[in-house]
Amino acid sequence: MTTRRDFLSWVGLGSVAGLTSAISGRALAQTGHDGHDMPDGEVEKNVLPPSNVKRHPQGYLPVRTLNGWTLPYAMNNGVKEFHLVAEEVEHEFAPGCVAKCWGYNGSTPGPTIEAVEGDRVRIYVTNRLKEHTTVHWHGLYLPSGMDGVGGLNQPHIQPDETFVYEFTLKQHGTHMYHPHADEMVQMAVGMMGLFIIHPKNGEPNRIDRDYAFLLHNWALHPGTYRPDPSIMTDFDLWTFNSKVFPAIESLVARTGERVRIRIGNLSMHEHPMHLHGVQFWVTGGDGGRLPRHLWRTEVTEVVGVGQMRDIEFVAIAGDWAFHCHKAHHTMNAMGHGVTNTLGVNQAGIEKTIRSILPGYMAMGKDGMAEHQNHTNMGHMQGPENTLPMMMGKDQFGNLEMGGMFTVLKVRDDLAPGDYRDPGFYKNPKGTVAYKVSTDPNFGQPPRRQTA
């Protein structure tokens, strides 16, 4: 429901609107905030300028779907009408790696459906795949016949057919939608999307940035152009919203803004999501917003398969890595069970092998870090349509990352509502780790004494 105050704030009527929203913002901010539950060091500051970020007429801050978009709707006699089209899409995981995937409305993941608790929604689903499909609304209260499990709740949507789902939203929270017909294949090749429902009474804590993404895994074998749905565990690409690092959008915020990140997991594995620089609260998920006393303070939160998590924190200036903590999920394709060359002296043999195979290079003797140097310089050809396992460069050198990795960039001077990448972080003087010696025998570090 749209309140007069929210309406005015949306219209943006000069200082009157600014004053109004400041009041409403402060009022809302105070309702959900128990001072003695705050983590150490965090001070509630209301020094932020009034937010003139464009909010929806119904008052919510629209989510930012990383690398994605939100599905527009049409109002029809008080019902929000959405139209999803299930179809094959040409998708780029990162420059240099494209594939034929399945998605909705031209993208994988599909567009985010965003509505407000209490809305009545009508969703048209047209099937342009060559096999039947359905859509399941994960976590929603709705009539059994709208739940979308093909054969159980409804007849399947055959190719070329359009079905309609209609129900009233009886909850708020972070949800998703995905097929429930030939589910394993259709999800394996990319069919999923976010379904965000905002609380009808507005946010208890004013959110300044609201990000959302889905975790997924793909078996795109090196040199191929279509994911393989028959792979259950040995995946090659790990994605946020179907993108891998370095193509994942950075999350940006202004220092002091309250940021929420909504994470959904439709992959085959749980993911310990780790955010550097802050301690965040786990504030909700499919079940909507948790009461304050149920919030957990974490730096890493495991998102299980089929689960959603909302995390919130107040932004601290800097460049903060945000990634799944499973180290092999932050790499692009690398072979499983590859010969272990760590610590192996190949002197002499490398030369011999190179006389047989001129392109051969001994790798991995002292670790794999040097690999990115070679691929950066472009002088090691890999299979076509395949990304090197380590990518990315920032102001101090190679990041050696891939897959489920991105950066949260918080700047003092980033304008609210400005989502552009602010570039390298200018570290304040004296706050960068610096070199004191290149002599390995420098100093007298104590070593463990074995008796």
Added chain:
Amino acid sequence: MTLPRYLPITMLGGALLTGCASVPDDPGRANVSTLLQERGHTVAAPDDAEAVQTLLTELLDKPLRLEDAVRLAWINNPRLKAEYARLGFAAAEVFDAGRLGNPSLSARMLVSDAVGSANEIGFGLAHSFTNLLLRPARSRFAEGEFERVQQLVGAQILQLTAEVEAAHYRLAGAWQIVSLREAVLKSAQAAGDLAQRLFDAGNINHLERALEQAATSQARLDLLQAERDVKKLRGDLNRLMGLRATEDRWKIAAGLPTLLADEEALPDLLRLADTSRLDLAAARKQVSLLADALGVTRRYRYLGAIDVGVETSREGDGSRSVGPTVSLELPIFNQGQGRVARAKAELEQAEADLQSLEIEISNAVRLAATELAAAKSRAGHYRDSLIPLRETIVARKQERVNYMLVGPFELLLAKQQEYEAYLGYLEAVRDYWLARVELAREVGAPLTRSTQNGSATIDAEALIQPPDGTEHLHTEDAPMTNRDQMPVSDIHHGDHP
């Protein structure tokens, strides 16, 4: 004694003595050379021992090509000397056949028991008239037989030539195989050494190391077998070139000739075989000789031994008598039917043999042509299909090694499989040329297309040579530099015979 009395004797003697040349020194060798020349071989074998020695030295001091090996065999293989000796037999027959039979002299002294009688002394000189009559025919037969023997000798020389060529190709092929087996071993050895390094670093276990080293061991066994094959085939060629074990210092030219664009057509080959095969010509000659002999036998079957001569005697009473003599075999009990039947049977047998030979040759030529086509097809398939695929596999595996998607062992294995494909190819090329030798042997003449491609060769070393590495790389042995091109390191060849 007055001269006129001895005139008949001296005249007869003179007539007999005319045309009495000795057997030529080079009985028909020149003719054999001509026969071979007509069939495209230039047999310029020097006759004196010194020239032979010079030629021998010259041929042994440079890499032996196919034609060198053949030349060496022609001047050096004692089998050829044995063949030429057969010519001597036939030449002797010609000589004998052309000679008139020797007359026979008879003398008698009869002692009379009558008082006052002197001893009867008589002399007679007789000569076979039959011999004289049949001399032209006999000469004809002997010369015809001489020709036939020359043809047979020529056929044997071509046979030897085919054996030498086959031995040369086998050896050339075997040497290529050794080169490839060395390359396979090098690759397997690298994998085995790498496995040892991994084991030393504690990264693989005994089992994994043993598995890699077993493959290396097998590669070495394959090489040992290939080297043994080379030694054996060297021995074969050495023997065929008439050299002793101590004279085995020659080296064979490397490589096999490239495949020809197209082959001769079967009808042409059959025609060529019909006109070229010397043993076929000899068999035909045999039939015509025996037909001629049958005709002569038939015509003269009533002719027995007829002797004519002169006789003189001094009677017991001192008078002298002189006069011609004749003795005539009467064909009463035997009109030579046996002789005729024998001649007829011999002719029939020879005709059957000729037909049999013609059929055999016809089928053999076709079979050889079929074998040739099959070998060519195999070689072509290796060259156009399997080898490019194996090369692609190696390149794509290298891409995966670059991105750490697979390990180096898989890459080395792929390279070995590439070498195996080259090996199959070279074997097929060798089989192709062996098939051509066989075809030429069956046709009885060298196939002129064989030298069409000139000196273009397929060489294992060229196949093994990897493409230039175009990347700027650093190695474990040298830190990264700004060199643009990594030099291709030396490929070590084994001793090249």
